[in-house]
Amino acid sequence: xxSTPMAQETPRTAHLMWGRLTALGPLIALIALIALGAAxxxxxxxVANLTNVLSRTAFIGIIAxxxxxxxxxxxxxxxxxxxxxxxxGSMIIIMNRLVPATGTGWITILIGMAVGLxxxxxxxxxxxxxxxxGKIDAFIVTLGTMGIFRSLVTYFADGGTLSLNxxxxxxxxxVFYGALLGIPIPVLVLIGVALLGGLxxxxxxxxxxxxxxxxxxTVARYSAIPVDRIKTLTYVFQGLCVGxxxxxxxxxxxxxxxxxxxxxxxxxxxxxxxxxxALKGGSGRIWSTVxxxxxxxxxxxxLNLTSAISQYLNGAVQGxxxxxxxxxxxxxxxxx
Amino acid sequence: xxxxxxLLEARGICKDYGPVRVLFDVDFSLRRGEVHALIGExxxxxxxxxxILCGLIPQTQGELTYKGQPWRPxxxxxxxxxxxxxxxxxxxxxxDLTVEENIFLGRELRKGWLLDRRAMRRLSRxxxxxxxxxxxxxxxxxxxxxxxxxxxEIAKAISRKADVIIMDEPTAVLTSHEVEILFKVIRRLVQxxxxxxxxxxxLDEVKEISxxxxxxxxxxxxxxxxxxxxxxxxxxxxxxxxxLEDMFLPKTPPPEVQPVLTVxxxxxxxxxxxxxxxxxxxxxxxxxxLIGAGRTELFEGIFGLRPRAGGFVERxxxxxEIYSLKDAINCGMVYLSExxxxxxxxxxxxxxxxxxxxxxxxEAGFWLRRREELQELERAIGEYDIKAPSLRSLVAELSGGNxxxxxxxxxxxxxxxxIVLDEPxxxxxxxxxxQIYQFIHDLAATGKSVVxxxxxxxxxxxxxxxxxxxxxxxxxxxLSGDDITEEEIMLYATGVKGAA
Ligand SMILES: Nc1ncnc2c1ncn2[C@@H]1O[C@H](COP(=O)(O)OP(=O)(O)OP(=O)(O)O)[C@@H](O)[C@H]1O
Ligand SMILES: [Mg+2]
Numbered sequence: 001x002x003s004t005p006m007a008q009e010t011p012r013t014a015h016l017m018w019g020r021l022t023a024l025g026p027l028i029a030l031i032a033l034i035a036l037g038a039a040x041x042x043x044x045x046x047v048a049n050l051t052n053v054l055s056r057t058a059f060i061g062i063i064a065x066x067x068x069x070x071x072x073x074x075x076x077x078x079x080x081x082x083x084x085x086x087x088x089g090s091m092i093i094i095m096n097r098l099v100p101a102t103g104t105g106w107i108t109i110l111i112g113m114a115v116g117l118x119x120x121x122x123x124x125x126x127x128x129x130x131x132x133x134g135k136i137d138a139f140i141v142t143l144g145t146m147g148i149f150r151s152l153v154t155y156f157a158d159g160g161t162l163s164l165n166x167x168x169x170x171x172x173x174x175v176f177y178g179a180l181l182g183i184p185i186p187v188l189v190l191i192g193v194a195l196l197g198g199l200x201x202x203x204x205x206x207x208x209x210x211x212x213x214x215x216x217x218t219v220a221r222y223s224a225i226p227v228d229r230i231k232t233l234t235y236v237f238q239g240l241c242v243g244x245x246x247x248x249x250x251x252x253x254x255x256x257x258x259x260x261x262x263x264x265x266x267x268x269x270x271x272x273x274x275x276x277x278a279l280k281g282g283s284g285r286i287w288s289t290v291x292x293x294x295x296x297x298x299x300x301x302x303l304n305l306t307s308a309i310s311q312y313l314n315g316a317v318q319g320x321x322x323x324x325x326x327x328x329x330x331x332x333x334x335x336x
Numbered sequence: 337x338x339x340x341x342x343l344l345e346a347r348g349i350c351k352d353y354g355p356v357r358v359l360f361d362v363d364f365s366l367r368r369g370e371v372h373a374l375i376g377e378x379x380x381x382x383x384x385x386x387x388i389l390c391g392l393i394p395q396t397q398g399e400l401t402y403k404g405q406p407w408r409p410x411x412x413x414x415x416x417x418x419x420x421x422x423x424x425x426x427x428x429x430x431x432d433l434t435v436e437e438n439i440f441l442g443r444e445l446r447k448g449w450l451l452d453r454r455a456m457r458r459l460s461r462x463x464x465x466x467x468x469x470x471x472x473x474x475x476x477x478x479x480x481x482x483x484x485x486x487x488x489e490i491a492k493a494i495s496r497k498a499d500v501i502i503m504d505e506p507t508a509v510l511t512s513h514e515v516e517i518l519f520k521v522i523r524r525l526v527q528x529x530x531x532x533x534x535x536x537x538x539l540d541e542v543k544e545i546s547x548x549x550x551x552x553x554x555x556x557x558x559x560x561x562x563x564x565x566x567x568x569x570x571x572x573x574x575x576x577x578x579x580l581e582d583m584f585l586p587k588t589p590p591p592e593v594q595p596v597l598t599v600x601x602x603x604x605x606x607x608x609x610x611x612x613x614x615x616x617x618x619x620x621x622x623x624x625x626l627i628g629a630g631r632t633e634l635f636e637g638i639f640g641l642r643p644r645a646g647g648f649v650e651r652x653x654x655x656x657e658i659y660s661l662k663d664a665i666n667c668g669m670v671y672l673s674e675x676x677x678x679x680x681x682x683x684x685x686x687x688x689x690x691x692x693x694x695x696x697x698x699e700a701g702f703w704l705r706r707r708e709e710l711q712e713l714e715r716a717i718g719e720y721d722i723k724a725p726s727l728r729s730l731v732a733e734l735s736g737g738n739x740x741x742x743x744x745x746x747x748x749x750x751x752x753x754x755i756v757l758d759e760p761x762x763x764x765x766x767x768x769x770x771q772i773y774q775f776i777h778d779l780a781a782t783g784k785s786v787v788x789x790x791x792x793x794x795x796x797x798x799x800x801x802x803x804x805x806x807x808x809x810x811x812x813x814x815l816s817g818d819d820i821t822e823e824e825i826m827l828y829a830t831g832v833k834g835a836a
Contacts, residue, residue: 204702208689215682222641222671222679223694223746224661282684 025328026275026291029321033298041305051184053301054294055176058186059084059245061293063264064271065197066241068289070138070234071272072201073210074217074281075131077235078142080242081264082149083123087246088256089153091116092162104167109175112168112250117243123149124239128232138235146265154258161257164250172251186248190290193244198286200237210234214281270318271296274325295321341367343531344389344407344420344500349398351384351555353733356725358384360555362398366500371522371532373542373563376552376575377765378737379723382535383425385552386502389533390422391415403499413442419499423489423506425535425736425763426677429477436460436473439492463491468517470628482675482759483509483627483791494521501525502533505736507541508763509674511626511791519545537737537765538792539568551575576767583770584798585777589816590618594653596785597669597754602647604630604637608809610647615754615785620776622800623789624825630809631789632674635756639664639671651754665698668753672744672760674789676736680743683732687724687742688713690731695749716745721768736763744772755779756787761795773799793822805829 037044044050063080070077095112102108123145131141156162164172178185201207209230213220220227250256269279274292277284299318303311344366351359359381366372374382388395391409400407402420409415412422429438439460445452460473469487477485486509493501507515522532522545536542542549543563551558551574558574566574573579595614602611608630615621623631636642638649640660649656651667658664664671673679681690688709713727720741725733734742740763747755760776761769776786776799790796796803802816805828812834815824827833 203704205696205699205704206702208693208696208704211685212682212689212693215684216678218679219682220693222661222673224665224697225693226662226697 023276023285023288026288026295026325029274029325030291030295030298033295033302037298037302037305040302040308044302044305049301049305051179051187053297054190055184055186057293057297058184058190059249060264060267060271060297061190061290062193062241062245062248063238064268064275064289064293065193065286066234066238067268068272068275068277068284068286069197069201069207069210070238071269071277071279072214072281072284073231073234074214075138075231075234076142076269076279077124077127077238078139078265079123079127079146079149080238080268081261081266082146082153083120083239083242084246084249084261084264085153085256085258086123086149087116087119087243088250088260089156089162090119091246091250092164092256093156095168096165099165099168104165104171106171108168109172113247116247116250117240120239120241120243120246121236122239123242124235124237125232127239128235131235132228132231150258153256153260157257159258161255164254169251169254172254174251176248176251189244189248193241194286194290197237197241201284201286206230206233211282215283267293267296270322273322276325276329292325343368343403345401346385346389347399347401349385349388349400350396351381351388351393352396353725357396358555359388359395362552362555362557364389364550364557364560366531366533367548368531369526369529370548371526371534371546373534373536373546373549374552375536375539375542375549375571376558377554378741378763378768379554379735380552380575380765381555382552383504383735386422386504386533386535389500390420390502392422416442416496416498419497420502421493421496421498421500422502423493423504425504425508426683427485427489429485429488429492431478431678432476434474434476435464435471435480435488435491438477438488439463439473439495441492443496459495460491463495466494466521467491469514481627481632482678483511483514486510487514487627490518490521494525498530500531500533502535504535505537505763506534507536507538509759509791512793513626515541537763537769539571539766542571543568553577572766575765578767580766580770583766583794584773587620587799587801588781589801590616590780592616592619595650596652598650598653599638600648600650602634602638602649603645604633604642605645607633607642608637608806611806611811612647613804613811613814615787617785618780618783619802620780620786620788620800622796622803622820623787623806624793624796624803625806625812625829627791628808629806629829631806632758634806634809635671635758635787635789639669639756641671662697665694665750665752669756670694670747670750670752670754671756672747672758674758674762676739676743676762681731681739681746683739684730686728686730687722687734688727690742691716691746691749694746698750712749716742716749720745721771737765737768740764741768752784754785754787756789758789759791760788761790761792793825796820796825797822805834807831807834 067077091112094115095108098108098111127142127145131138175185180188209225212225213227213230217227271292272289273279274295275288296318300314303309303314342365346364349359349362362385376382387393391411436456440456445455457473464471467487471484471487490506534546546563548560549563550560553575596617597615600612603609611634625631633642637644640658640663649658656667677683691713692709710727722738722741731739761772779786788800797820802814803820804814805812805825807829813828
């Protein structure tokens with residue numbers, strides 16, 4: 001067919017500029033927040049405070065990386081907080097049982113970690129298969145498993161608290177409290193998981209299919225994409241992320257109860273949204289989800305450091321930030 | 337002509353998308369009670385111009401006047417309130433609402449505080465009856481075929497008390513029967529003083545229905561003339577800028593040795609029953625029929641996209657089990673959907689990922705190969721003559737016809753042996769149509785087999801070696817050679833001839 005004169009070097013039009021703007025939004029917000037924190041209290045910028053904030057961000061951040069992929073592919077996972085509690089409880093029970101056989105050393109802990117990862121992926125697999133094969137809305141399926149996981153851990157703990165054997169706890173402790181080259185291990189793991197998530201999303205066919213399914217599932221189906229398999233895999237990846245987060249969480253307190261990981265699902269989803277990923281799927285970025293998670297925990301930290309607003313209002317401030325983030329993104333989009 | 341006759345006027349309209357200008361100083365006027373056709377190649381700027389007229393997008397430069405006043409509608413809903421209504425080229429229906437809810441969307445009838453459902457149902461039925469369709473007003477739009485959706489779009493537009501109705505390719509998916517009905521409706525509307533802007537690539541339609549015609553080429557207005565002053569051929573020449581040879585090449589029917597595809601007794605519940613046919617190597621097989629005859633659904637069933645009950649499929653003499661599109665692709669078969677926006681392309685994604693979405697499924701690699709994707713895109717842009725603002729544009733930034741070419745390139749990217757094209761020239765201009773016919777012809781000449789499902793009679797007659805006519809979900813007859821005529825096809829399609 002006849003060839004077309006094509007503007008080779010035409011810069012991308014409005015949507016690219018729009019894309020850049022929203023892409024930077026979360027980062028700009030984070031910088032503003034840091035400036036605010038520094039202005040309010042100089043200790044905010046201390047290395048000790050910042051590493052503390054980042055370490056505590058790690059749990060939500062890691063889970064939110066998984067949530068980003070799930071949401072991009074048009075799904076949602078409400079069960080992650082309960083799943084974390086259930087995995088933590090199961091890990092503690094298993095490690096405690098292993099102590100007589102394998103002692104309080106690393107073998108026990110490594111087995112515990114492996115169990116944590118496997119349980120996470122298995123739980124994700126269940127979420128994924130039930131919602132795709134059973135053709136049930138993911139919201140409903142994960143609402144159900146959320147209740148199931150939470151009640152299982154309460155049942156294991158008999159309504160109380162499951163505590164990790166003290167010997168194991170001592171060996172395990174550095175996994176949360178340790179550092180490598182001055183960077184806390186949880187932060188390193190968060191960076192690793194975020195890199196993995198970014199790689200999956202942007203450089204693999206899996207990531208491309210997630211975007212396609214989230215944008216238009218019918219087109220994806222009519223392009224021979226294995227929609228159900230890809231969606232299920234996003235839940236498995238989410239489960240893996242929850243497993244990793246829980247492995248870091250267990251040495252922090254050395255215990256699990258019915259209130260472990262409470263509301264984590266909301267914080268994870270909030271991080272994704274503050275990061276600019278649309279809840280309806282089809283687009284999103286991993287690194288800005290991580291920024292979103294940092295913003296969320298930094299708000300709490302700043303409120304702790306100031307007396308201007310009661311820290312009991314933490315949730316309210318976070319809520320306002322979430323709504324503002326979405327409004328801002330919509331504003332930019334309309335002004336295109 | 338008296339200038340007070342002019343209802344809607346545009347003067348010196350320019351439109352820029354970023355640094356790219358797509359309309360240059362275009363003038364356009366619409367008189368009361370006229371049908372003014374707007375024609376031009378794919379990407380000429382027709383849709384862009386009418387989107388400006390109805391307030392969907394702002395112009396970069398230029399003035400609009402409507403009923404003698406400056407016209408600056410703030411969006412479509414205000415334009416509709418003032419009497420300017422548009423039928424979009426890409427459908428604009430709420431897929432999860434019912435037909436009647438869509439028809440009354442945004443101006444629901446009320447009885448006190450409550451919706452007056454009964455009145456809305458009654459009016460919907462009246463409008464649909466006027467369009468002579470049997471669409472159920474309570475059906476969900478998602479479940480309708482593309483042509484039914486088009487009828488709903490038309491029903492929605494004519495149900496609004498409009499002074500100006502803009503129709504952007506309303507007949508691209510309609511058969512001649514429905515086009516006749518639409519024309520009847522248009523003539524009645526025009527009689528009552530409504531003005532119509534009519535965009536179409538079907539020039540004989542333009543000839544039949546319009547009083548004036550404006551030709552756009554590459555964003556410039558080439559001419560505005562009374563329709564009777566131009567023949568369809570002259571229109572084509574002036575819009576393409578060169579003369580067109582014969583649309584169709586001479587047919588060379590292949591020898592019917594061994595079928596590459598044999599379909600036996602296939603039933604797609606609700607749509608197609610006990611369908612059997614063969615497709616030979618090097619053959620172009622047409623599928624004709626009225627809207628709702630079940631052609632699309634039959635092939636969706638064969639390709640594993642819809643549940644199938646009974647029957648079997650043989651590929652090159654060997655039975656194959658096709659339960660998903662992937663199975664079909666593994667058998668070297670592809671299906672180009674008629675529903676470009678709903679099933680064909682992801683409009684908010686870039687061109688390259690769309691192009692390779694289907695072909696990548698067959699690859700084994702884990703990683704994306706972006707550089708190769710871009711190369712493939714460049715090749716497709718050359719081969720299929722796709723006009724895109726840039727290599728990294730979104731699909732939504734392409735004109736309708738260029739999206740269609742991309743959709744075609746996408747399914748061809750898997751190098752199939754059996755190619756099913758559902759409305760392959762939907763929304764494609766005459767010049768490019770000729771190229772696509774040539775392309776299909778060449779495919780067949782190189783030993784591939786093509787099924788063309790089309791509501792365009794000329795296309796079926798000029799292109800196909802044999803024609804299967806379907807009626808109400810059943811194969812009513814198979815025509816070949818000199819029997820392939822419009823009369824004969826209609827006799828089978830309407831049930832005068834053949835088993836029903
Ligand atoms: N949102 C957009 N951003 C950038 N360019 C655009 C956008 N929308 C349309 N264009 C460009 O404007 C030009 C005119 O497009 P338009 O849709 O008006 O063509 P058209 O005449 O309706 O063609 P068709 O017959 O294929 O429907 C095309 O080159 C198209 O790529
Ligand atoms: Mg158009």
